[in-house]
Amino acid sequence: MSSNTFVLGAVLGAMHGNHPGAWRMPSADTGAYTDTTSMVRAAQAAERGGLDYIFLPDRVFIWGDLESGPPIVTMEPTLTLAAIAPSTRRIGLVTTISTSFAAPYTIARQVRALDVMSHGRAGWQAIPSYEPEAFANYGLPVPAREEKYERFNESVQITQALWGSWGREAGTPDKTTGRFADTSHIRPANLQGRHVASRGPLQIPPSAQGQPVVFMPFASGLGVQAAARYANGIIAHAPTMEQSKSYREMMRSMTVEAGRDADEVKFLSFFALTVGATLEEAVRRRMVLEEAAGIEGRLAQLSAVLGVRLDPADRDKRLTTTQTLQLRPHPGVAQAAYAIELAQQGRTPLEILGHGVLDMAPSMVGTAEQIADTLQEWVQAGAADGFTVTIDDLHDGMDAFVDQVVPVLRRRGLRPDDYTGTTLRDHLGLPEQLGVDPRLAADR
Structure with a gap:
């Protein structure tokens, strides 16, 4: 991406849209929760607008009041994105998997498979869970915060080590020589932590981008420290532009303290919107x-x-x-x-x-020009490197955003006219990575 453009993605958590009334609109398909058709259509519309990624959050319990509406997240994000992948070609696919319950080998295998299936478009939002309902579903007690993040750090590093256990030097299958792969470059990770471990190697080769991009939510304390070490995308909720600027500056500073370049981390604010001609x-x-x-x-x-x-x-x-x-x-x-x-x-x-006053800020109800003005203001003020937009009603809201707001952003030079690369790392302007960041190797 050029220095004048910003990152742009969309959240596809609720299958009807971000607004609680979307599922009751005449156009809404009440069976959408168990049918990926609407999600595929929304992803295709987002790709038509050149968005960098779609993001699927997750909770491993029933999240929302089923008496008054459908669950707030999809049935299962990674499988949903696997269903979306064949119907798209360029847009990034960011799933969510909690390190509190999945073993690193499972995480590495599932997200690498999505990455290979999509030809290098996968991202992983790495989160530790905190809800008692989630731990109850796995028959576990809620751990102390320090213990939770200790497991989180071990899980991310082992997952990345597994991604790097099958090197590019292993080559591709060669029928002439009869060698499928050079196994001298497919080696065990052999990592043992206090909470999790894995021998490896992973049984899936690298994707077109090497390995998936790591995203994390913005969280205080130990969460920010972990994000500074591992994340390339921070998906954040900041109520005001001033707070978002403060969060972003903190994130960049801590990233440098962790030994990384501040520009390697994209601070991506949630932004809810409703667009109209007037x-x-x-x-x-x-x-x-x-x-x-x-x-x-x-x-x-x-x-x-x-x-x-x-x-x-x-x-x-x-x-x-x-x-x-x-x-x-x-x-x-x-x-x-x-x-x-x-x-x-x-x-x-x-x-x-x-006017959207009950939205979780920031949000905007207005014209394409007004929405573009606000997004541009945030980026130019240093409050964000981009946005994860939430759409009010997915039946037509994604199309409205793509057809009305995106052209304004392009005319202003804030978004490219089309994809300039093929992988999610291309879209975010990130170099290939395969394995644990060598700058963090001493911490393993």
């Missing part, structure tokens, strides 16, 4: 989704944000003078001040919801 159209789109999500519950949430009780019967009426005087922003909601500003402008409760 601001009014975008707001109307969101209002329909808010209605579908269950307006009573959504207004109850808005009541907490504004500090006043809102009656669902008055959703299309401006707040009274008394209510306006009583407005108090919820201290724990990033968009509370914006919600109060809209109320003071005379917006109705439904219109306030239509």
